[in-house]
Each structure stands twice: as structure tokens, then as C-alpha cells.
Amino acid sequence: MTELNSSDSNGNNSLIRSSAAQLAGMLASREVSAVEVTQAHLDRIASVDGGERGVHAFLHVNTEEALSVAAEVDSIRAAAGGAAAEELHALAGVPIAVKDLIVTIGQPTTAGSKILEGWHSPYDATVVKRLRAAKMPILGKTNLDEFAMGSSTEHSAYGPTRNPWDLDRIPGGSGGGSAAAVAAFEAPLALGTDTGGSIRQPGAVTGTVGVKPTYGSVSRYGAIAMASSLDQIGPVTRTVLDSALLHQVIGGHDPFDSTSLPDPLADLVAAAGVGHVEGMRIGIIKELHGEGYQAGVESRFKESLDLLRQAGAQIVEVSCPNFQYALGAYYLIMPSEASSNLAKFDGVRYGLRVLPEDGPMTIERVMGATRAAGFGDEVKRRIILGxxxxxxxxxxxxxxxxxxxxxxxxxxxxxxFTVADVLISPTAPTTAFKLGEKLDDPLAMYLNDVATIPANLAGVPGLSLPGGLADEDGLPVGIQLLAPAREDARLYRVGAVLESLLEATWGGPLLDRAPDLTALTGPSPAGAVPSHGGSH
Structure with a gap:
């Protein structure tokens, strides 16, 4: 596999490869400006995202607004006396990408579908309001499987996203755009949504960290619903600490979300800094490894267990016999709720409208023509099933x-959870498969979520972190941690320790071993990135 170059073609390698926590420190000390950080990531997007062989993580790039917010942060920090600067959030000036399922004022929200092409929301999602309050520049909106229905980001109406590790492979789904943007150093942070694994599974196959918070602990207000009892917004990052920092920004009660938990958010950043797992009981889920899992995935999983055992954790095996039915239950519950939620896209109130070519002009016929033209095959399949x-x-x-x-x-x-504090499993049964390999076999595609779906059915939090590279193909493997509902802090504690142990074994972050994208993609024509949901 090609080694990364020591410097990016834009001369901003150190900025785009810094973690969000590192960037926050440099910004606070005024070692670098927010405009410089934001521009470095915009340049990276222009360098590797567009063109025929580009990553295609973004559907819309928010250049003007992102730079404006960054300039505002710089202005506050430069203010005389610095009193205003002390009031800035720790992540102020650190840029972020947002999955195009989450509504935003001033940018299009398409949900990866032709039926919402060019649509602009009149309001911000609660999580977006919280990003804006923290003065985090929003780089743009990321690609996804249409209405979050898929495991490979091949079901987007605007074309697939490519995995930065191998441009001929999928970046996972449905949030492959957010994971690919972070893995390709186009953004230090991103938001995703997770209904059956759509943050964690892309994290596994792109070598990034993905977190599905406890259901209700992060507001869903403004996330276009697929399955309301399963959907959850969460962080997509390159480190466990970065996920804790972002989770702390977006989490907490929201009166606009009827499912929002009233509990105050725990100090997740402090949990990520505890630094030890001695005495903790970590349970191996018997039903979520072994037969059916790629050999390289199993090897990296066992190595992670050994590291945790050496760090003083007690490894126990637990059986969850009903997990074998979770996939089947999910693919009845999720399509049923999606069928109800997507009924609003009728060609009457907003979005695409297609008129029938002949016959009477009734609402039913307009709806039929609009949905036939606006929805893709996977969305239609799930609506019919539901x-x-x-x-x-x-x-x-x-x-x-x-x-x-x-x-x-x-x-x-x-x-x-009566015998284990945290559960552990591989995040996905295989590494990233090739683009097009499973498009004609929906059941094979659905099996990618076999290890992640149980957490959504139960509402418990889950975290996926890089576990190394599979021997067979040199592609990333994900390790999943699960904790009881409302105990997200445990995930960050164990995740940060395991991350540290693994990086000590590898000698650095896993993404440092990814191929050089600039050499593989070449610069985009005129540095442009296609924007399918609106202008840059």
C-alpha cells in the first residue's frame, strides 16, 4: 500500500492532519488562525473530493459561510483584552462537516435523494444550532445513501462516495460521506446519523471513530427521519477524545424533541481522559464474532482483547441468544417506520413535483408520478416492505x-450488563467491499449491519474505533464497544484506553498508514467540487 507523503500539495499537511483537540489548542494560543484552518480543509476538499476519481464525500461545500464564521472567531480572539476570547467554546474555529440528512439554513438538504434536490430548510436542526453557538465553521453537507437507506453510500442519487483507503471500495453507509471526509483529511470532525450502524460501520471500514449515543441523549430535531425509534445523531472523528469533545457540544436535553432525555450530559471529555481499565469487566458477545467474520477481522479483534487483558481488564464471555433475530426484526421495524415517515414526500407540499403525462390530474396520480421519479430503488424497496x-x-x-x-x-x-461493564465485538464482519459488489444482493448488503443493529433496537450507546488492518487486504477493521443506556462515558473511558494501547502497538494513528490520495485522484478541474444540492 502506498505510503502517505510527508506534505500535502496545498502546504497545509500539519493542519489537516491535526486532531480537533490539537487544532483547538493551536487556535486558543493563536498559533494559527481559524481562517487558516478552515481554508486548509477547503483546499483539501478541492484537491481530493471532485473529479472522476475523487472521494465525493461532499454534496455541497459551504465556502463563504465557513470562512465568515472562522473570521469572526479570529476577530473575537484578537479583541483587546481577550475577555471575549475566554467566552469562546473550546472548539470555536474548528471546522466540521454535516451529513446531508440534517437540515441547515443557508445550505441545501437533499437526504441524498432527487425528491429533495435543491431544497433549503427554513430552520436549523438543534445540533446545527449548537454547532453555530460554538462558532464551528460548517464546511458543507456530506453524501449518504438516499434517506439513510443503505450500507455502502452507493444508493445516493448523486453518485457513490469512495473509500479513501481504496477508491474502488465502499466507505460504508449510510453515512459514508461523513466518514470518508474525516478519513481523507477533508474535515477534522463530522456529524452522522445511526439507525442500524450508519455511523459505526462506516467508521470501521474507513479507519475512523464513530459513536452512536444513547437514544434520546442527542436531539433528533431537524434530522430527516427514517425510523424514528432507531435514528440517532452522533460524532464522526479521528480520535476518541475528538468524539467526546463533539458529543459534549451536540448532546443534552432539547424541548423540541419529544424523545429527548432530561438527564444532564456526563463529562465525556473527562471520561476519555481517565486512562485505565483496571478491574473493569469487558464482555465478549458470543454471537457477534467467529463464524461468518473475515479472518483478518477476527485476528485484530483478538489482539484488542489481549491488550485490554494486559491493561488489567477482566475479559468475560456473555451470550445474547436473541441477537440472531435482531437483523430480521430490524428489517421489519425500520421499513415500517420509514414507510410512515416518507409519506410526507408526496409532490404537494415541498420538494420535487412530477405531473402525470396523461389522464386526470389527481393528488394520488401526482404523488405516484413524483415518488416514482424521485425515489431510488432501495427506498422504494423499503417503503413497499414497510x-x-x-x-x-x-x-x-x-x-x-x-x-x-x-x-x-x-x-x-x-x-x-449484569456480568460486564462494557461489551465488545467487531463492528462489521468484513472490511470494505468493492463498489458494485453487493448492489444486486440486498440481503448480502444488509448483513453488514449484523453487529451494529442490536444497539439501535435497545437504544444503548455504541462506539467503533480503528482496530488495525486486516492481513488479507490491508484495509481497516473496526472494534465496537457497547455500554448500558445513559452510560456513554464508559465507552469513552474504555475506547480511549484501547485506542492508546493500539496506537502504541502501531507506532501512531492508523490513518497515517493510508494511501496518498492526492497522488491517486489528482487535482479537480479548476479546483472545483461538484455541488449537487446547490452552489458552493
Whole structure:
């Protein structure tokens, strides 16, 4: 595999390769300006994201606004006396990318679908409001599987995103754009959404950190819903500490979200700095490794267990027998809720409208023509499946039974957490597969989420971090940690320790071993990045 060059073609290698925490420190000391940091990432996007062989992590690049916010931060820090600077958030001036499922004022929100092409939201999602309050420049909106339905970001209406480790492979899904942007050093931080693994599975195959917070601990207000009882917004970063910092910004109660937890957010940054796991009980989930998992994935998983054991953790095995039914239950619950949530896209109120070519001009016929033209194959497949599962005569047999399985999965977690403080498994059964390899086999695609789905069904938090490279293909492997609901701090504690142990073994961050993208992609024509949802 090609080694990374020591300097980026834009001369900003040290800035784009710094963690968010490092950037925050440099900004606070005025070693570098927020404009310089933001411009460095915009230059990187222009260098590697566009063109035929580009990463294509972004659907829209928010150049003008991002630089304006960065300039404002610099102005505050330069103010006489510095009193105003002391009031700035620690991440002020650190740029971030936002998954294009999360609505934003001033930028298009497409959900990766033709049915919302060019649509502008009249309001900000709560998490976006919190980013703006922290004065974090928003670099743009990232690509995704249409309405978050997919495991490879190949189901976007605007073309697939490529994995920065191998441009012929998928970056995971549905949030492959956010993970690829972070892995390609186009953004130090990103937001994703996780309904069945859409933050963690892309994290696993791109060598990044992805966190699904406890359900309800981060507001979903302003995230276009796919499955309301499963969806959760969370951080996409390159380090566990960066995830804790971002989680601290976006988390907490929101009165606009009826499912929002009233609990105050724990000090997640402090948890990430505890530095030891001595005496902690870490449970290996019997049903989530072994047969069906790639050999290289299993090897890296066992190495992580050995490191935790050597660090003083007690490794125990737990059985969650109902996890074997989780995938089937999820693919009944999720399409059923998606069928209901996507009913609003009818060609009448907003978004795309397609008129029938002939016959009477009724609302039903306009809706049919609009949805036929605006939705892609995977979205149509899930709407049909969900509508069928909710139909009279089948509701109890399918949707009702799936909800009963969900309860059994929750009980398995409850039992497991009586003998273990944190659970551990591989995040995904394989490394990144090739683009197009599973597009014609939906069931094979769905199996990528087999290890991540149980957490969404139960509402518990999950964290994926890089576990190394598989021997067979040299591609990233993810290690997943799971904790009881409301115990996100435990994930950060164990995750930060494991990350440190692994990096000590490798001699540095995993992404330092990724190929040089500039050499692989070449510069985009005129430095332009295609924007499918609106102008730059």
C-alpha cells in the first residue's frame, strides 16, 4: 500500500492532519488562525473530493459561510483584552462537516435523494444550532445513501462516495460521506446519523471513530427521519477524545424533541481522559464474532482483547441468544417506520413535483408520478416492505412480532450488563467491499449491519474505533464497544484506553498508514467540487 507523503500539495499537511483537540489548542494560543484552518480543509476538499476519481464525500461545500464564521472567531480572539476570547467554546474555529440528512439554513438538504434536490430548510436542526453557538465553521453537507437507506453510500442519487483507503471500495453507509471526509483529511470532525450502524460501520471500514449515543441523549430535531425509534445523531472523528469533545457540544436535553432525555450530559471529555481499565469487566458477545467474520477481522479483534487483558481488564464471555433475530426484526421495524415517515414526500407540499403525462390530474396520480421519479430503488424497496408489514392482516404477524423480538434483544443486553461493564465485538464482519459488489444482493448488503443493529433496537450507546488492518487486504477493521443506556462515558473511558494501547502497538494513528490520495485522484478541474444540492 502506498505510503502517505510527508506534505500535502496545498502546504497545509500539519493542519489537516491535526486532531480537533490539537487544532483547538493551536487556535486558543493563536498559533494559527481559524481562517487558516478552515481554508486548509477547503483546499483539501478541492484537491481530493471532485473529479472522476475523487472521494465525493461532499454534496455541497459551504465556502463563504465557513470562512465568515472562522473570521469572526479570529476577530473575537484578537479583541483587546481577550475577555471575549475566554467566552469562546473550546472548539470555536474548528471546522466540521454535516451529513446531508440534517437540515441547515443557508445550505441545501437533499437526504441524498432527487425528491429533495435543491431544497433549503427554513430552520436549523438543534445540533446545527449548537454547532453555530460554538462558532464551528460548517464546511458543507456530506453524501449518504438516499434517506439513510443503505450500507455502502452507493444508493445516493448523486453518485457513490469512495473509500479513501481504496477508491474502488465502499466507505460504508449510510453515512459514508461523513466518514470518508474525516478519513481523507477533508474535515477534522463530522456529524452522522445511526439507525442500524450508519455511523459505526462506516467508521470501521474507513479507519475512523464513530459513536452512536444513547437514544434520546442527542436531539433528533431537524434530522430527516427514517425510523424514528432507531435514528440517532452522533460524532464522526479521528480520535476518541475528538468524539467526546463533539458529543459534549451536540448532546443534552432539547424541548423540541419529544424523545429527548432530561438527564444532564456526563463529562465525556473527562471520561476519555481517565486512562485505565483496571478491574473493569469487558464482555465478549458470543454471537457477534467467529463464524461468518473475515479472518483478518477476527485476528485484530483478538489482539484488542489481549491488550485490554494486559491493561488489567477482566475479559468475560456473555451470550445474547436473541441477537440472531435482531437483523430480521430490524428489517421489519425500520421499513415500517420509514414507510410512515416518507409519506410526507408526496409532490404537494415541498420538494420535487412530477405531473402525470396523461389522464386526470389527481393528488394520488401526482404523488405516484413524483415518488416514482424521485425515489431510488432501495427506498422504494423499503417503503413497499414497510407498507406490507403494516397492512391489515399482517401487522401482528410481522411488525408486532418484530417488536416482541426487540424486547428480547433489550433483555439480552440487560442480562449481559449484569456480568460486564462494557461489551465488545467487531463492528462489521468484513472490511470494505468493492463498489458494485453487493448492489444486486440486498440481503448480502444488509448483513453488514449484523453487529451494529442490536444497539439501535435497545437504544444503548455504541462506539467503533480503528482496530488495525486486516492481513488479507490491508484495509481497516473496526472494534465496537457497547455500554448500558445513559452510560456513554464508559465507552469513552474504555475506547480511549484501547485506542492508546493500539496506537502504541502501531507506532501512531492508523490513518497515517493510508494511501496518498492526492497522488491517486489528482487535482479537480479548476479546483472545483461538484455541488449537487446547490452552489458552493
Amino acid at each position: 407498507t406490507y408489514a403494516l397492512s391489515a392482516g399482517y401487522y401482528d404477524a410481522y411488525y408486532g412480532s418484530a417488536q416482541k423480538v426487540r424486547t428480547l434483544v433489550q433483555r439480552d443486553f440487560d442480562a449481559a
